[in-house]
Amino acid sequence: MIKLKSDEIKEAALKYFTIHGYEGASLSQIAEEVGMKKQSIYGHFKGKDDLFLQVLRDAKETELSSKLQYFSEVDSLTPEKDLYGFLNLVIDLFQKNEQLKFWLRISFFPPAHLEKSIEKEVVDIEEKVQAILENKFQEWIDAQLIVGDAAKTPTYAFLGVVDSIMLELVYGNDEHRLIEKLEASWTVFWRGISLH
Amino acid sequence: MIKLKSDEIKEAALKYFTIHGYEGASLSQIAEEVGMKKQSIYGHFKGKDDLFLQVLRDAKETELSSKLQYFSEVDSLTPEKDLYGFLNLVIDLFQKNEQLKFWLRISFFPPAHLEKSIEKEVVDIEEKVQAILENKFQEWIDAQLIVGDAAKTPTYAFLGVVDSIMLELVYGNDEHRLIEKLEASWTVFWRGISLH
């Protein structure tokens, strides 16, 4: 199984966009990474923006599918296990998948001239994840497995926990601290929505 | 009260660094904002890095002093009011103070060649805020006003809530959503640490 040159380029671009951002990443560096000159990139992509947007869409797909897949697999009524498992999934994905790091950086600090189109993709993903999460919480509420808030309350709170974990990941210089923050946030969150 | 030209430059630089990041901000744009040529900036700063680092240190001071001041003023034993007030302070500061936005962006995505020195400043601030917060929680725990965890647990969990709120702020295209996330996170968090 050989890998396409355009995929190699996207791979290198992903790396540099993630580390240096859109403006900080240069085509010559990306080209050098795959062993060619920057002009050759134009044989595969229309330009820097095109390359960037293709990397963006790949990352979006990865992010979306991996998250949706998780919740399609857990259909049991065990919120404690499912939610904690999701947090660990996020950590796992983030650490071994460059695309999630890219996605996080670009969704919060997009290049100004592409802001509008990026925002659309981000909102799109966000709504889908939120919707499926809200459904799950509603099921658990109906089954009286967690406290009877409006479903939006635990949904937003949980998304907040996910965000804070992701921030700790991107900051990412202290694995031990990450674990501690995860445990702390999870402990308090779960106590905040569980019946006891 | 006249304002120094160098402060005007720093003000403009803060704006462009915040919006476009280090690499995306150009000296000519910054100079134009204050009505001068980019070469004239060198009469006030040694170069781009110097300007950036001075902006960084100003932002650090603002961030640190405003947060520390808040907790020095609330010495009462009313965790619910104090913590919720802190979240609103963060929102308030963020919305009217460009320096906090700058600080957030740069602390998570610093320019690569200044990463080390920036990280030192970030860790410095983080430790101080965490320390003072941990002390407060310890007091409340001792006074049996909140649940008797290790003080680190509510501290980390609360810092997580702060982070998630800040992320929503930087994402910042929906004021209504921000309020909802704040209320949801706060509701669950408080229920997670309060005695009931």
Add this chain to the structure above:
DNA sequence: AGATAACTGACGAACGTTCGTTAAATAATG
């Protein structure tokens, strides 16, 4: 007159991009 501050001019380097060319791989033709 002396000092301060902004100016003009110019620098090398890097940027993203386009052009025309060359070499290799593939398809079409005898």
Add this chain to the structure above:
DNA sequence: CATTATTTAACGAACGTTCGTCAGTTATCT
């Protein structure tokens, strides 16, 4: 099979621009 013709991919060279930076000059004000 051998020989053209066609497409593909990477190339060097150069484009115009912008970048950050340095030096020298002019204007402003005590």
